[in-house]
Amino acid sequence: MSFKSLGLSQAFLKAVEKQGYDTPSPIQSKAIPPILEGKDILASAQTGTGKTAGFTLPMLQILSQGQQLRQRPVRGLVLTPTRELAAQVFENVKSYSAYTDLRASVIFGGVNQNPQVRQLRNGVDVLVATPGRLLDLVGQGALSLDKVEIFVLDEADRMLDMGFLRDIERIMKLLPKKRQNLMFSATFSKDIKKLANGILNHPVQVEATPENTTVDAINQKVYRVAKGKKTDLAIKLISEGQWEQVLVFTRTKHGANKLCKKMGQAGITAAAIHGNKSQGARTKALAGFKSGEVGVLVATDIAARGLDIPLLPHVMNYEIPNIPEDYVHRIGRTGRAGASGEAISLVSADETSYLRDIEKLVGISIPKEIIEGFEPDPNASTEPVKPQQRGGNRSRNSSKNRNQNSRPKRNNDRREGRRKSY
Missing domain, CATH: 3.40.50.300 (P-loop containing nucleotide triphosphate hydrolases)
Structure with missing residues (x-):
């Protein structure tokens, strides 16, 4: 045709x-x-x-x-x-x-x-x-x-x-x-x-495709890791893998800024993009990422849609989303237009139920790996952190209530992009 x-x-x-x-x-x-x-x-x-x-x-x-x-x-x-x-x-x-x-x-x-x-x-x-x-x-x-x-x-x-x-x-x-x-x-x-x-x-x-499926060209992998070792593992994977262009997702603006700073201290050129950044700063960060001047773009879910980055090879979920559909949108930044891509997720114990929901949605069991020195804490609780404690995401069962013709309340990290995104 x-x-x-x-x-x-x-x-x-x-x-x-x-x-x-x-x-x-x-x-x-x-x-x-x-x-x-x-x-x-x-x-x-x-x-x-x-x-x-x-x-x-x-x-x-x-x-x-x-x-x-x-x-x-x-x-x-x-x-x-x-x-x-x-x-x-x-x-x-x-x-x-x-x-x-x-x-x-x-x-x-x-x-x-x-x-x-x-x-x-x-x-x-x-x-x-x-x-x-x-x-x-x-x-x-x-x-x-x-x-x-x-x-x-x-x-x-x-x-x-x-x-x-x-x-x-x-x-x-x-x-x-x-x-x-x-x-x-x-x-x-x-x-x-x-x-x-x-x-x-x-x-x-x-x-064009079944609802909520992930692109076949994306190679998905989960690394089980202790929560306190995520930053070091992210830096290790990017540095030792010599990844030149990586889009990294966090749940909150504060988390994005903090991770970006740690990346810089490790010698990795990184920039953050989220709703608290001015439009000029967001445009500059994205332009630097596309040109190759910035190797790592750390983003909240505001970037899960609308970032058209040709041939993006790597997406990393530093924190997996508690809304499973957001996982599909995030990793959809790679594997575009028939190209191959890799989606890596760092999953701590308190994200276990989120991972289970994601696998149920996409209909596959994502391959899991543990790297020596970054083992998950066997004594850590698998109880998910409540959204209000994280400050940057929404309740897993709030979608129905959120859309009953009422505008949700806002706080600093909640509803990333709300009003600031217009």
Whole structure:
């Protein structure tokens, strides 16, 4: 199958070719034709499978063929949960619309709004946005959403995880009733399907892969280790393995900063990325990581979605998540677009139940190893640390309660990225 056979016009075939793609991925093959037919879509695909192009290409083609209004109001709206994902989607939109006269822009918080407002005033056909900044600018009268023809909700499950349900509901009320809706996500929980019922109109359901499966190209391994020896083991694996590019996940911002400092003291170039960092610092850290100047990027779950790092060889879970779906998103940063990758998890006794939940979700028993000198403490309790003691994650059974039309309370490390992510 070729992109041409999907119904894309010459302008977009040329743009795809320029990006070096010749064969559509499964999610693109299944999603693009019904979107071009004007149908609503409910799509599930693993991260790294090309789902962003799966909605940007047909959306752009539909808008390029439609009537272009003189003042260029927003006709295509893509809503994402984080700044990084918004920036990534925007880059896709720019690349794929290169041979059209469509105008696109991206808005998110953490940066001065004035340049964003100026772009909006000049006219924008396609807008990529995070919820908070979008609502702020609508409230200021800087833009209107009453001409939106296509609405895309990207990473919808992450939206709910981060407490954006109220914001989504407010945004939906600002959109015209007659529009095309596209909902894309890596996973679909019952809460997501309930949300979809309120947004989508007789949707075509598309699944490129079974829900919550991990990419086959990722080599997964667990190291059982004493909690107090995790840092030394992480440094040993990275140093002795001569890993040049490693994305390391911690549960909290404080934990990310602390580990980053320890890495530096061990002679490893490392940078941290999380919600307390300014947007400039986050952009600089990510740029350094992509260029190779920074060998280790230590991140909280805000980076589990939206970081498009080509051929990333290693992901390390310094602390495994207590929400099993987050494990899928984290390790999905490697093994992208058919490339191989390695996902290493350092698991202490108090994370035993989390590991069991992860293995149940992904349907495999992850190979386990113990390294001499870093053995787990046989007397350590397997009782999981309560979320409030960690300060950086949410209760394993809180998803249902969190999404009952109420905005969750916030604290310093809880709900990573909430509000600060817009």
